[in-house]
Amino acid sequence: MKLTGNTVLVTGGASGIGLAIAERFLNAGSTVIICGRRADKLNEAKEKHPALHTIVCDVAQETDRIALLERATAEFPQLNVLVNNAGIQRRVNIIEEQEPWSQTQQEIAINLEAPIHLCNLFVPHLRQQASAAIINVTSGLAFTPAVFAPVYCATKAALHSFTLSLRYLLRNTPVEVVEIVPPAVNTDLGGAGLHTFGAPLNEFADSVMQRIDQGELEVGFGTSEVRRKASREENDAFFQEMNSRWA
Numbered sequence: 462m463k464l465t466g467n468t469v470l471v472t473g474g475a476s477g478i479g480l481a482i483a484e485r486f487l488n489a490g491s492t493v494i495i496c497g498r499r500a501d502k503l504n505e506a507k508e509k510h511p512a513l514h515t516i517v518c519d520v521a522q523e524t525d526r527i528a529l530l531e532r533a534t535a536e537f538p539q540l541n542v543l544v545n546n547a548g549i550q551r552r553v554n555i556i557e558e559q560e561p562w563s564q565t566q567q568e569i570a571i572n573l574e575a576p577i578h579l580c581n582l583f584v585p586h587l588r589q590q591a592s593a594a595i596i597n598v599t600s601g602l603a604f605t606p607a608v609f610a611p612v613y614c615a616t617k618a619a620l621h622s623f624t625l626s627l628r629y630l631l632r633n634t635p636v637e638v639v640e641i642v643p644p645a646v647n648t649d650l651g652g653a654g655l656h657t658f659g660a661p662l663n664e665f666a667d668s669v670m671q672r673i674d675q676g677e678l679e680v681g682f683g684t685s686e687v688r689r690k691a692s693r694e695e696n697d698a699f700f701q702e703m704n705s706r707w708a
């Protein structure tokens with residue numbers, strides 16, 4: 462897909478990877494709407510990029526997702542790209558901690574339920590456009606889980622699976638289905654300071670968005686590019702090596 466001339470909705474677009482994606486679409490000449498829960502973060506992004514449009518929305522809530530479809534398509538009838546980027550990551554030891562189930566549910570609702578439902582809601586509108594795309598943001602951890610965040614990894618593996626099905630189902634329509642598979646990237650994911658070891662945000666975003674512009678459908682960076690192409694044996698070996706550092 463080309464980055465220019467689109468009308469793009471980015472969930473979780475006020476910070477981190479979502480904002481970096483939004484900026485690249487904006488710079489290529491697309492109209493961009495970002496959504497998130499925190500109005501102050503959305504306003505901060507808009508101060509930096511006055512051309513951005515913002516909508517407060519909690520994608521974990523079914524009613525908010527339906528309202529987002531109604532508002533975004535009414536105000537931007539040419540909307541032709543949905544980026545499912547919003548996500549959270551919780552580090553939790555599920556064999557030793559009894560956390561309130563609502564916290565697990567929240568992670569599943571944001572990372573998995575929301576993108577599935579938003580795809581379902583937006584597909585009829587996207588199919589009416591001359592060209593359209595859905596971009597799902599998964600993770601290298603979809604391919605090789607890290608045991609410190611087992612629920613997170615499961616949601617990302619499931620979203621990868623869903624993305625493959627969706628791409629096949631939409632193969633004869635104007636809707637392309639793209640997957641961004643980030644490695645660890647230096648953002649505030651999981652809390653400030655937890656991902657400072659990750660790839661520099663702009664380097665990562667420049668690389669993946671350029672490859673998407675060139676027509677690639679599944680795009681990683683650094684270690685996640687290796688992981689998504691690895692054999693089962695290679696990923697099993699990496700799983701042992703990575704997780705022996707944690708548990």
Ligand SMILES: NC(=O)c1ccc[n+]([C@@H]2O[C@H](COP(=O)([O-])OP(=O)(O)OC[C@H]3O[C@@H](n4cnc5c(N)ncnc54)[C@H](OP(=O)(O)O)[C@@H]3O)[C@@H](O)[C@H]2O)c1
Nearest residue numbers: 473477478497498499519520547548600643645646648650
């Ligand atoms: N950074 C990494 O190392 C890494 C690696 C692999 C994959 N990813 C994926 O990349 C995506 C972006 O993460 P990031 O690293 O950029 O982290 P981030 O800076 O924490 O950004 C996450 C964004 O999602 C929004 N969000 C969270 N819950 C939401 C909800 N219920 N409704 C609407 N928006 C919500 C947040 O805004 P509000 O809090 O204001 O709602 C925030 O703007 C996530 O899907 C993440 O899993 C990141």
